[in-house]
Amino acid sequence: MSLLFALNQVDVRFGRVTALHGATLAIHAGERVAFIGANGSGKSTLLRLLHGLVPHAAGQFASHAPQREQAMLFQRPHMLRASTATNVALALWLRGTPWREARKAAAPALARVGLEALLSRNARTLSGGQQQRLALARAWALQPQVLLLDEPTASLDPTAKREVEALMAEAAQGRTLLFASHNLGQVKRLASRVVYLEQGRVAADLPVHDFFHGPLPEEARLFVKGESV
Numbered sequence: 001m002s003l004l005f006a007l008n009q010v011d012v013r014f015g016r017v018t019a020l021h022g023a024t025l026a027i028h029a030g031e032r033v034a035f036i037g038a039n040g041s042g043k044s045t046l047l048r049l050l051h052g053l054v055p056h057a058a059g060q061f062a063s064h065a066p067q068r069e070q071a072m073l074f075q076r077p078h079m080l081r082a083s084t085a086t087n088v089a090l091a092l093w094l095r096g097t098p099w100r101e102a103r104k105a106a107a108p109a110l111a112r113v114g115l116e117a118l119l120s121r122n123a124r125t126l127s128g129g130q131q132q133r134l135a136l137a138r139a140w141a142l143q144p145q146v147l148l149l150d151e152p153t154a155s156l157d158p159t160a161k162r163e164v165e166a167l168m169a170e171a172a173q174g175r176t177l178l179f180a181s182h183n184l185g186q187v188k189r190l191a192s193r194v195v196y197l198e199q200g201r202v203a204a205d206l207p208v209h210d211f212f213h214g215p216l217p218e219e220a221r222l223f224v225k226g227e228s229v
């Protein structure tokens with residue numbers, strides 16, 4: 001599998017805060033990596049670094065995945081005050097698809113996530129679960145090699161969580177999936193590898209089975225115990 005991202009002793013800083021500290025990681029095409037850890041441990045920062053949204057302050061960072069081959073979903077996606085179809089079409093247009101073609105691609109993308117009945121609905125009026133589905137449709141339409149998801153089901157009710165998670169699994173087929181989650185059940189269902197962050201450091205990096213069944217550093221063990229009750 002080809003190497004997509006290589007981090008060697010990478011630091012990311014926001015003023016005096018070091019959000020990532022000495023992170024060393026290699027991510028290959030086709031992997032499904034879950035980033036877990038307590039609030040503020042650096043999960044979003046790591047995803048944002050991989051997506052080219054924040055610079056690194058120290059160490060070496062190499063990305064072999066072109067930005068246009070990536071799509072990122074945020075916990076609370078930003079929707080434009082326009083129809084759901086326009087929201088999808090604009091994402092395509094911004095990546096260089098001619099407008100007419102982009103408009104045409106919107107309907108099938110929305111149908112994939114079950115929003116075909118809401119094509120002309122103002123996206124800002126959608127529920128949280130519907131907005132997350134729209135965000136997935138937008139990402140899906142771009143057909144990215146790499147899908148980055150930052151706690152995409154965190155603010156959803158249990159039913160919407162299940163629905164969006166099923167769509168995430170489907171959207172990840174044949175792609176590299178990199179996601180942050182506090183939901184360890186979701187991590188077990190979706191990830192092939194777990195990276196556990198602690199105060200900006202990579203404290204464990206293991207295949208999913210070994211993470212949940214093998215010996216772990218003490219902090220990671222306590223984290224899993226605390227989160228899985």
Ligand SMILES: Nc1ncnc2c1ncn2[C@@H]1O[C@H](COP(=O)(O)OP(=O)(O)OP(=O)(O)O)[C@@H](O)[C@H]1O
Nearest residue numbers: 014017018019037038039040041042043044045046
């Ligand atoms: N734009 C920013 N400016 C200043 N500090 C920031 C910024 N973004 C993140 N941080 C800080 O960097 C650290 C890591 O934050 P990050 O959002 O990456 O954590 P996280 O693991 O994603 O947390 P959560 O689980 O709460 O989403 C925190 O101390 C946070 O306050």
